[in-house]
Amino acid sequence: MPRNCQTSRQQSCNQVGLLSTQPQPAGPEVSSLLLFPKPNCHPNFFKKHPQEICQINCKGNSLAVVEKNGSVLIFDKESEHHQGLHKKPKYLNSGKNMKVHSLDFEAAHMLILSSEGKLSEHSISATTNKSEIRLLKELKSKYVVQIACGDHHSMALSKGGELFTWGQNAHGQLGIGNRIQSICEPQLVGDLRGIPLTQIATGGAHSLALSLSGAVYSWGKNACGQLGVGDTEDRYYPSYIRALEHEKTVYISCGGEHTAVLSQDGLVCTFGCGNYGQLGHNSTQNELIPRIVAELFGARVSQIACGRRHTLVHVLSLGRVYSFGCGAEGQLGNGDTSNQLIPLPVNLPSSWVNGGEFNQGNRTSEKVIKIIAGGNQTIVLCLKKQNPYVNLNGTAIAEDKEVDKWISNSDRKAWENIKKTIRLIFSSAACVNGSFLEKRDKHFRSCTEISGVDMSAVLLFYEKMNKKPEIAQEVISAVQKLLSSLSSSSSLPEGLRIYLIIPVLLRGQDNISDCLLVQLAEAILNLQQKSLEVLESLWSNLEIPFFMDLVSIHQRLSNTNLSRFITQVRHCKDVTCELHLNLTLKILQILYQVNSSAGFKIQENNFYLPEVKRILRQDWYWNEEKKALLKLTAYPCIFDMQDKIVIYNIDRQILCQIRNQNSFKRCFLRIRREHVVYDTWQILRNTPAETFKNFLQVEFFGEKGFDDGGLSQEFFTVITNELCCPEKQIFRNVEDSKLIWFPSQVPAGKDTFSLIGTLFGMALHNMKIAPFPFPLALYKKLLDVPPTLEDLKELSPIEGRALQEILNEDYDDVLENMMVDFTIMKEQGGSIVSVELKENGANIPVTKHNRKEYVSSYVNYVFNESVKSSFSDFRNGFLRACPAKKWKLFLPIELQTVFRGHTKYDWELLEENTNYKDYEKSDQTIKNFWAVFHELPEEKKKNFLAFLTGIDRIPAEGIRRFEFTIEDAKKENPDLFHPIASTCYRILMLPRYSNKEILREKFLNALKFYEKFGLP
Incomplete structure (x- = not known):
């Protein structure tokens, strides 16, 4: 708690200027004013009634007062000292018919802000003491709401959220870089575009800005650490004070070379120069990062104000003001001229402090204390709660009550003002970003994990505005203007909120909104990489319904653009919408990656485009639409696994066709079944890489049959079983998972893993199942996805x-x-x-x-490390034998499915997809066959698949696309009594059996023979 300072009432009255401490004719409601250091510095100043004052500003040796009627009085200490105590203050000629709202000044210049938001600058000559007044025409189109003056630089904040600076820039105090040493015309501080600012402040040569979410940005001179960034290097662009990111800052104030900030919880942090004790830390050391004033613990501070070398704080609950720092001229208000290193009470009338007559009963709620500090002066006002003293205005925002007035308005005269307000707010990123903040302080924690945006409020506003079309139209028009001015440089979460809000405002399905969404996509993709990463983090932390809505918007828009694109391709028109399509697809793909990194918050099918399936369902592979679709494989999120398989098939078909000039050739493997590994290795070692572009055809020595896909599938089944056999000791077999992995040591000169990789690549190029029991990690590594602990x-x-x-x-x-x-x-x-x-x-x-x-x-x-050599050989072999590149579309789990097939079976669907030759589905033999089949145990059913196709798994395309044919065997071979399978063509040759039990016996015998000898 602040310490008490025991000073007599008489001392206090001798030291301070005191107005209306005794009851006045107007009654006890009359306000009071205190001025430190001496009462005779500005005698005419005390003739002003405090309740008629809108603002007091004290800098250097002068006081400036803005009156309730909008006029300005200047009280100059030096002038009154030399020309007599009764010299009247001078009224400032601020311009014809101009009513002043507020002002700020330093020794060399003054800024005056009119009630209409127009800004004038007064350059005061030190020799003639005359003012040169000029209206800042550069800001004539801006409605200025806040101003601040440093020693030789100025700042102005517009209602639209833009911050302008001008003046000297030797230390970077303008925040626009170091190329310009001084400039007279206001310059936009580009790094703070999009940030909804609520306050600006200047020191001698440093500047600060405070956002609606309590983020503090500083720049300029930093010799004493007054920027709070942990060092003494000047900053030429705004820097975020990270040390304050959890403090919920609500007010900032700058001294000559020190800074004070006030948190929502009433804590005060100070930093910068401490030579005079102005930091309140019981020392004269400088502080390079914000440090809480420990002496004020337990006292909820409500106001702060910095003079040049001293600091004031007000504790509302006690009705007290405390001061610390330089007291050489008595500015600390404690009857002393020594410096104070800790906060001590300012001498106030007893009626002002807790327990006094002024704060008893209901009067406490009717009075407010206002503290002002500047230069070496301190002013304390005690005012009625309803008083004209100006409050700081910041960035304009769309508040709920105001929006409701827009909706309910029926006055055409008021409509013009409403339109102006809508255009102002929704054409400014800063205003939009500040309009939809969480009401429960979440916005104070604005970071890459928490956006601070109340997405429900955005959606509610969208629904409200659509109830009144003219409002929706004005909002959309303003957003159109906004999108053309979005900055690509902001990497701060506060500045990137706009990209969460705008899609909701444009979710209406019309041409204008769709065009603006494309423009928004372009703006997002123009963001710097760091900014895009922050935005991706904000996206990943959206609540699921809002993330889903964002994806849905871009999925719908991408599908619409794809449909237009394909239509133009089909009719051989100039393709004009391809750029728009690519922009929206890029955003959709980024959202997919965000979803993946977040653990798949929503299902992958939310990213698929229906238009893709419509195109791929067409029978002819080589039409222009499908060729056009291949261009879009940079965005794999729009394809499901079946689509990717079709795309990959098209890719490898095109590759093979180009190589063989419209006539397919084959890559032949003629091998002995009993020496399958040895023969295969011998052939592969001597096969040129170009040959692998051809499709595979396998022939087993001594066995009849033409390979139409079945024999090559059987080949991969047989050789996989051979290579993975534990006795071969090729792989590391993991007992507790029954999976295989590469060994950590490979004998020198051996090419085994290169050959296995080649075999693996051949399987994929020919779309055959190669059921190596690899973990998912292998497919991740092939796709350059790092394995994790889960793997x-x-x-x-x-x-x-x-x-x-x-x-x-x-x-x-x-x-x-x-x-x-x-x-x-x-x-x-x-x-x-x-x-x-x-x-x-x-x-x-x-x-x-x-x-x-x-x-x-x-x-x-x-x-990685332990298998670097063996996996490298495997990968090189794989790439050698898999020339088509569209396999990279697959996700690791999808690629694993392509290689290993499905092990979930729908036997009823298998029956439904079966074709018949010389049989009808209603024939008794067919009925008997399926009755027998469905009665078999699961393992026997899988053996039937292997008997028929060479593998007991369903291809990645799924059983729905898996077909085989049952034909009457006796048509071709009248002497055949047992069912046989043509693995080559997926044909089951089934003799006609009149008896179900005979069919069962013959069928089971055929399966037993296959299981024993491996021959269909």
């Missing part, structure tokens, strides 16, 4: 769970007892050795502070 849990559940336990452990002593360090055990040369995960890892214990690094290093070693 290790899949490959090695025991290791994965152990690492998860380390991450979950809350107690350090438990981690210490685990005795884990930065090493990993691996098998080498038949023995187990320890490998360090980082330099000197054996001597680095795992703790709560480094356990994430340890787990990350462990996962990286298993999936």
Whole structure:
């Protein structure tokens, strides 16, 4: 708590200027005014009634008073001292018929703001003491609401949220860079565009701005740390004071070389020069970052004000004002001229402080205290609660009550003013960003995780404005103007809120809104990379319904643009909408990546475009529409897995057709079944890379049949089983997951993994299932997606769970007892050795502070470092044999499905998709066959698939697209009594059986034969 200062009533009256401390004829409601240091400095000043004052400003040796009637009086200390105490104050000629709203000044210049928002500048000559008045024509189109003067620079804030600066710039105090040393014309501070500012303040040569969300930005001279950014380097552009990001700042004030800020909770932080104790920290040291004034703990401060080298605070609950800093001229108001290093009370009349007559009963709620500091002067006013003293105006915003008035308005005369307000607010990013803030202080925590925007309020406003079309039209027109002026440089969450709000305002499905959404997409894509990353973070933290709505808007728009694009392609017209299509698809793809990084908040099918399926359903592969669609594969989110398979098939068909000039050739493998691996390796070693562009055809020695897809599928099934057999010791077989992974050591000179990779690539190029039991991590690595701990849990559940336990452990002593360090055990040369995960890892214990690094290093070693050589060979072989590139469209899980097929079966759908030759579905033999089939156990049904196709899995296309044919075997071979399968063509040759039990027996015998010998 602030300390009490025991000063006599007489001392107080001798030291201060006191007006109306005794009851006046007007009664006890008369206001009072105190001036420090001396009462005879400005004797004429005390003839003004405080309740008639709109503003008092004190800088240097002068006082300026703005009266209720809009006139300005200047009280000059030096002039009155030399020309007599009864010299009258001078009225400032501010211009014909101009009513002054507020002013600010320093020794060399003064700014005067009219009630109409027009700004005049007065350059005061030090030699002649005359004013040169000029209207700032550069700002004539702006409605200025706030001004501030430094020693030699000025700032002006417009109602539309734009901040302008001019004057000297030696230390960067203009915030526009260091190329200009001085400039007379106001310049826009571009780095703060889009930030809804509520207050600006200037020191001697430094500047501050405060946003509606309590963010503080500083720039300019920083020799004493007055910018609060942790060093003493000048800043030529606004810098965000990160040390204040959790303080909910509501007011800022600047001294000559120090700064004070006030939080919503009544805490005061100071920083900068402390030579005179003006920081209140009981020292004369400078502070480079904001530091809470500890002496004020427990006292909820309501106001702050900085003089040149002293600081004032007001504690409303106590009715007291405290001061600290330089007191050389008595400006601290405590009857002394010494400096104060901590806050001590200003001598106020007893009726002003807590417990006094003035604060008793209901009168407390009817009075307010106002503190003013400037130069070496202090002023304290005690006013009626209803008084003309000006409050700071900031960026204009659309408030709920005002919007309701717009909606309910029926006065055509008032409509013109409403239109002006709508145009002002919705053509300004700052105004829009400030209009929809969370009411529950969330906006004070505006960061990359919390936007601070009340999206429900945005949606409600959209619904309200659409009730009155003329308002909606004005809003859309203003937004159109806004979009052409959006900045690409802001990386601050406050400035990027606009990109969350505007899509909701444009969600109406009409041509104008759609065109503006495309323009918005272009603005987003023009953002600097850092800004785009912040926006992506804001998107990822939207509530699911609003994120879903955002995706829906861009999905609908992309589908519309795709339809227009395809129509133009189909009719061979000039394709004019391709640019628009690419812009909206890029945004949709970014949103998809955000969704993926956030753990898939919404389902992937929300990104698919219906128009894609319509095009792909067409029978002819080579039409212009499908070729055009291939251009859009840069945006894989718009395709589901089935679409991607079709696209990939088109890609490989085109590749093969181009190579063979419209006549397909084949890549032949003629191998012995009993030596399948040896023969395959011999052929692949001698096969040129170009050959792999042809489609594969397999022939087994001594076996009849033409490969129409079935034999090559059987080949991949057989060779996969051979290579993955534990006895071969090619892969590391993980017992607890039944999965395989690459070994950490590969014998020198061996090309095994290069050949396996080649085989893998051939399988994909020919769209055959190669059921290697690899974990998902393999497909991630092929697609350059880093594996994670979840992948290790899949490959090695025991290791994965152990690492998860380390991450979950809350107690350090438990981690210490685990005795884990930065090493990993691996098998080498038949023995187990320890490998360090980082330099000197054996001597680095795992703790709560480094356990994430340890787990990350462990996962990286298993999936990357330990298998670098073998996986590199595998990948090179894979790329050699898979020339078509559209496989990169697939997600890792989709690519895994393409290789391994489905293991979920819909046998009824299989029956439904079956074709018949020389049979009718109603024939008794067919009825008997399906009756027998559906009675089989699951394993036998899967064996039938293998019997028929060479693999017991369903291709990635799904069983719905899986077809086979049953034909009458005796038509071709009258002596055939057992069912046989033509794996080549997916044909089951079924003799006619009149008896169901005979059919069952013959069918099961055929399956047993296949299971034993592997031959259909």
